[in-house]
Amino acid sequence: MFSHQRINQQLMGNIQRSKVFDLSHLQGDIRGGVISFLVAVPLCLGIALASGAPLFSGIIAGIVGAIVIGIFSRSALSISGPEAGLIVVVLGAIESLGSFPAVLLAICLAGVFQIGFGYAKAGIISNFFPSSVIKGMLAGIGIILIIKQIPHLVGYDADAAEEIVLLPNKGIDIVDQFRLAFGQFNVAAIFIAIVSLSILLLWEQSWVKTHRLLKNIPAALVVVVLGVFINELLKTAYPQWALGGNHLVQLPVADSPAAFMQLLTMPDFSQIMNPKVYAAALSIALVASLEALLSIEAIDDLDPLKRRTPTNQELKAQGIGNILSGLLGGLPVTSIIVRSSVSINAGAHTKLAALLHGSLLLICVVAIPGVLNMIPWASLASILLITGYKLAPISTFRQLYRLGKVRFLPFVTTVAAILLTDLLTGIAIGMAVGLFFILRENYRKGHQTDTIKTESGQLIRIRLGEHVSFLNKAGIVSLLRDAPDNSTIEIDGTQSTYIDRDVLDAIRNFRSTAQSRNIRLIFRRPIASELVSPAQRMNSVRYRDQMQEV
Known part of the structure; x- marks a missing residue:
């Protein structure tokens, strides 16, 4: 009995510390959950359309991603679902396998791979993402969101997928979208957008945030309701100006249970022995896992409580979600920054927001799809535009600029690369720039040099750092080579716990050169009693044995 009570107390303590289900934030x-749900409906449909998949597969992925992954994930704020970064992967899989049911089987297998990644502890790679690159990713996504909403605000709604890329290799790029958008202004869309943006900006005022009634009403919900009201009013008074077609959300409507079942697609298990299915599954698993880890890292950065998500558990949760999504006929899922940030900006603090998001998506798709199809794109675009600005505020650019080029250049490079290429390519370029600065700092801090003039000549003291890798070899060799004749070189390695063999060999090889140039070479190293671990003592013995001749 005592052990059970103790276990229960520990579990309750863990839940309270993590604040994953803290009902004190219920209103937020x-x-x-409500606002992210409203934004998710058209995006799920648009991503399915752009992927060449049945429209309802996007909705299924949105439901499974929010509810199933929300249950198994330990992230407090992440919302998962279909993501634009997977569009190219799904298109390639459909082209390679020849049918969407075969792709569904690949999605199920991708989930199995992801669970394997989790047990293999592959989530550790998220620890190697520099914070400046993560901030650059958020800012790049924010800027793209802002730019891509402008056509929607003036009534051009053909690009419903909201892919995180401005200049795609195929299809219409952002320049063509602007040209088409500004060539066909829609007065109703512009009016709804102006009203929506005005409300969203008004709700940012301090007096609204402290108002007893208004502070509890989500601005985005007011925007959606008012957008529907204005358009319905136009249908009555000025039907020629009212929005319709692709200017509104277009959710498939089933008028009977049989019709609803026809919207579902099942996996083709007859392809289980097809090697192309496994190749497609691995591609989906790798891209979805990488995007999930990047998104989780960014969402944790946005978390007002600064909680950290166990990444290996997240990979397992994503795998479970993809298995179920594939079995039910849905697209592959991953953690999504845009929907999660919309939820955070609306006041979410726990995963109840994600569970409510998925539940509303399920209920409304089954019960009231016609009501959702009344929402104008201009209203949703206004919400996404403000979300984009909050992801890329000017203050972030100023803050990183003040921190110096070591932080600012990887940040701004990531932003520019994402704008000019795509999300993953931009992050890879930003990581490369960040790695360059890390290596440069490692090169600089691997040793310090002091030059002292004495009566007997010049003393050059080289103090080695705690960890001296092969990256520091070039700098140390350069110092030894440039040392003046008849000088004394003292290499102090007493503070080092590791010195790479290449560095030791370079110092040993300098011995003959030092003798011919009348240079006195002194190498100081830690003794075993000063070190605390057996490995360090072994290093000390290795230093002594290898450097005795020097």
């Missing part, structure tokens, strides 16, 4: 979680 409800706002976050």
